[in-house]
Amino acid sequence: MKSRILAAVIFLATIIPSLSAQAPALNGEPYIHDPSTIMFSDGKYFTFGTGGGGLMSEDGWTWRSGAVRPGGGVAPDVIKIGDRYLVAYAVGGGGMSGGHASEVKTMWTKALDPKSPEFGFYDENVVASSDGVEDCDAIDPAFLLDPVTGRLWLSYGTYFGYIRMVELDPRTGKRVAGNQPVDVATAMEATAMMYRDGWYYLLGTHGTCCDGANSTYNIRVGRSRNVTGPYVDNMGIELLRGGGKLVVAASGRFVGPGHFGLLDLGDGVQKFSCHYEADLDRGGRSVLDIRPLLWKDGWPVAGDNFYGGTFQIQSERGGLALELAVDFVRMPGGMRGFGPPKGPVTPVPAQELSEVQANWPSGNIDLRIGDFMSRPHQKWTITPVANAGGYPGSPYFKIVIEGIDRALAATADNDVVTVPAFTGDPEQLWRIDQLIDGTYRIMPKSMSGKQDPLVLTAVGRSTPALARFDPGSDKGRWNFRKP
Amino acid sequence: MNTIRRIVTQGMCVLAIVAIQIYPAAAVNTSEAHRSVAPYFVPAGAAPKAPDTDGFIQRWLLLEPINKPNRTNTMFTGTYVRNAFNTEYFPGQFSVVPNDGDKVTVGNQELMWHALDSTGFNVKLFRFAYGLNKPTYGVIFWAVTVIDCPREMKNVRLAAGSNSASIWWVNGKEAVDLFDDRRMVMDDVVSKRLTLNKGRNIIRGAVINGPGLSDFCVRFIDENGDPVRDITVNLGSSGSNGDDSAVQSDF
Structure with a gap:
């Protein structure tokens, strides 16, 4: 009987992910609550969570436990300043039934990898506190190193009163002498801060945590021209009056996103980390995720990790479609005339692969960017590849012509071509990052992690190639359109 | 001091x-x-009080919290909250305009009404309860205020935010409900257009909360969304014999 139940559980575990129409959360065992901002150290990604410890990843896609953070407590944050990492965490507070006396502590380490010879925390300081009665619960710290002034700020607090901000000395991690806390928000917790285009953004989590699939956590944001506020949302409501524009809420199988952390990958690629209170595909456990960060009208909003399907790949530059460089095959019939039909109206079937494939070369076929016509030589099936690694938020993908195994591949001389069959080689694996404007950057795995990576680019209007990604240009941006 | x-x-x-x-x-x-409701509240003064510059009504009669244990706020569906508020806890629950110091008995609780002015735009019910050594979590608060309008005001709206769920009545008619797990957000839910009578109008609210801070903010806004400020709150003129049924409603 037990074995029959076990078999049923295994069967369900196998099929449940296939019910999801969205990208899965991260690979591996990304179980965490209140993750800190993701940091890169010693060739690996790290994040710390409530209760001590944390997660680490070689590639940002597959995560496992192993990060080490002493001190216990709740909801840490990390920032890299110079060649050191400053970690903040809180001890005490956060009580559902009282218990709001807490201290925020900071400590330094030169490395986050516990195997590194430079790993080791030192110089612990208390930088903020709450007495348990005042209108603040000093937990959930978050750093901002102001890129304009170089000053270091720390926000903290929860629903028990105000979110507050204090200034720290970026050289010591200690509170600046004489600095007094400033109230910047209320009705939120798990704050984070970032700066962009003259605006300071204060993000925080609304709703209720820690209730599994019934948690109502959602991430919201306000902005200000001054780092200490007042922070105001898109409706003009101050965060001190409960305001906050939605950044990300529950979707699909993921419930209760909270604890925003900016992950700026450079070249205009921004992502963010959060935890879901419940990943329904993982038994409703709290897990880490990394998602694209988009900007719309000056406000951050969550994008969705690319997850595959069959698409036409549209160049943002010319608006045309990436296609095999083969002869265009006309569909039957021609001019039908204008005006109302004089006879019965019957649908025209779409052109099928079998109608055109026989005339395609059997070896490699070049690519071009052609008229958007929804034809077989323009339809690409994009599929995540298991056990091929990944990058922050996603696995690598293969990109093949719909219905066959002809695969998009990078060449040694920085061109692109299609090969007759997908082999799994790195030049046939593709990294697809959503950019801050919602378009996508498409990069071969062989370029991932390089200083100046080459990406799929429209040279001129109609020629695809690999070229250095220019975040200020539309030539390396692509859209995925349903045929 | x-x-x-x-x-x-x-x-x-x-x-x-x-x-x-x-x-x-x-x-x-x-x-x-030595607990106190200060600095969050001061005793309601005798002189009529105008809303603050943003139109928020700061003067209220607040009943000490009624025990209503709730483990989580995610259970505050409309049905649950209506059932919770429609339960009669004390006589005249939907009609009485109490005096400061009046007492009611709810189960084994003897609860007092307090006429208070909030020092902020919002009414911090948690601080009210905490300051009086009363239960702060798993509670229901009742609030009543009386506003005087210099003229009939048509097409105004009551705008409310509360932590957590609440219902608000204007002159005996339900105007706004805020259900589910909510934090106090200014102008979170806004009523349909309503008319405030020339003279006295009675605003009544009930707020329910499980764990966490309880508070609310209430104001009236006009057709343009601007705050209604030319009204006053005068609890002293209402008296214990006042009730909602004495006020004509023209919803």
């Missing part, structure tokens, strides 16, 4: 003694013996 001095100089010695117990000038104190 200013609060105490004002009360004493008015010669209200008895009230002053009460005020010293309830409204000491010292900041919040963890000791039960």
